[in-house]
Amino acid sequence: MAHDEKLVKGLEKKADQIRRDCFDIFGSTQMGHAGGTMSIIELITALYFHHMKFDPNNVDWPERDRLVLSKAHCCEAIYAALVELGVYPRKTLGTYYCFGSPFQGHADRWCTPGIDYSGGSLGQGLSFAVGMALAEKMKSVVKDINVGQGGFLQRYVVRFDPLYRSFCILGDGECHEGMVWEAAMFAAKYKLDNLIAIIDYNKFSLDGPTNEIMNVEPLAEKWKSFGWWVTEIDGHDIRQILDALELANKLYGDYRPKCIIAHTIKGHGIPAWEREHIHLGRGDVIVRGIKEGREKYGEV
């Protein structure tokens, strides 16, 4: 699909701004989940600044698209996006990790309006997104007065667009969790075509290469065999991200949950972090990375 060059350039610029905000967040504590955050910058940018229904002035809007960040340790990217959208003032960036701050160490729905899921214990987000997607189906049925008899599955209403979509960003290491696959089975059973899982496949976990720790391959085939629609993209290419998301939207009504496997690089764009496949960085490595990042992505 051809995209408006202006849109793509604009989103790329926005992604750089999100990166700079993340440097501010990391800089305030000299600590952070730098690797996983850098690998989802483009995904978060495309979702928040173009694709998702999201109203910065009404973050509880019932028809907003839901975003469940299952790898909730990478919430820095969402915090930066929320600041860019004007939900939180810029000075909040400096309060990351602080007591009473809306920017907690892991994403927290209760403390941070605008965030849909409190995560941190890995593997659970997909089930939560599945619950939200199922709720959308059930709400739509209740609304429809011409319902026939039988279970609500037989009464799915054919519409051009769901009330809202549920997006879920999973890490690749997270796919080691058994309950991810419980949720995958469940989503296929209940035909949740309003659910879009995005896997940040950055190939590295805390102890080393993800597939050496526990092989998740063949990943695409796995999701396909669970009854999902699957596509693989370069998770740092805005054009491919937009294509995949639009296609997933257009396929609504095919009764299949959608899975986008985004191939990414841990610590993307920052040599110090890419080299070490950094997970949770502290002190020197963070400072070096921020310096490199500010030089590379600094405002022109």
Add this chain to the structure above:
Amino acid sequence: MAKFNKYVQIENKPSMVPVGLEKAITAAAARDARIIAVLEDMGFPGMLWFKQHCPDRMIECGIAEQNAAVMAAGLAAEGFIPIINSFLFADIGRAYNQIRQSILVDRFNVKFIGREGAWGEPGISHNTVEGIGSTRVLPNLIILNPADAVEAEKAAEAMLQYVGPVLLRQESSPPPVKIFADNLPFDIGRAFSLKDGRDATIIATGYMLTEAVSALDILEKDGLDVGLLDMCTLKPLDDEVIVKVAAKTGAIVTVENGTVIGGLGDGVAAVLAENLPTPMVKIGIEDEFSQSGKMSPKDELKEHFGLRPEDIAVSVKECIAKKVKLNKKRK
């Protein structure tokens, strides 16, 4: 027979907790379309019976408790009121971290019914005893443990009215006794006094209330005036009433169908230790696992664990002796 509160109407007829639950949940579901059942392949002891009333509000997750718990949280986040009914070791134990992280942190309106208890035929895997202790430590969770069908109905009504996560502990193998009158008043967090006493007070929860009622008869024959308190809400505990009965009788015996570590007994002991140190005896399962046991002609496990009325009566006397000894020392 001991003289009880007007809301107590003891009859020797089956009054099972599930019957009360079904009544309350069916009535509430007819009024409120948000109530849905999340099933974990538990058959009729689970919530398969809900199909007769609301077939289109059944979400079957299969034997996958972790997904069921978090999926229910997602439904609750969108305004539904999911009820999960399974063995406590499965719906809570198997999904402990999921419940903590995805439900309790955000206080999502998910209701759990967890079956457990020390006795029954299934054996060590199903006769679990750690449910109260392992859940009392969780913030934002209300824990109820009704004693018969009437109290179960009231508790389930209150559970569905309350906005937030609730665990209703349903004990296995009910005794064939109805305790409460149909107009029993019920509030979450309020203990119910069946009888005031002078010499000691028994604080019981769940089906152990039935055993405690029988114990009162034995004690009365021995000339002792013993009070009985029903602690249906295990969290938050009714501190005020506990301290009040301790001040009045000076001897407290707690009775529960579960481990004495971290359970009702420890909760009461903590309240008293901080407010009014009082001689106590905790009756329950002493730090061990249960096993299979026949219920009739005699209840083998109840005998093994010392949870029969005569055992309770002995413990009450032991507690009164402690009190007398302490009073002498103080003089």
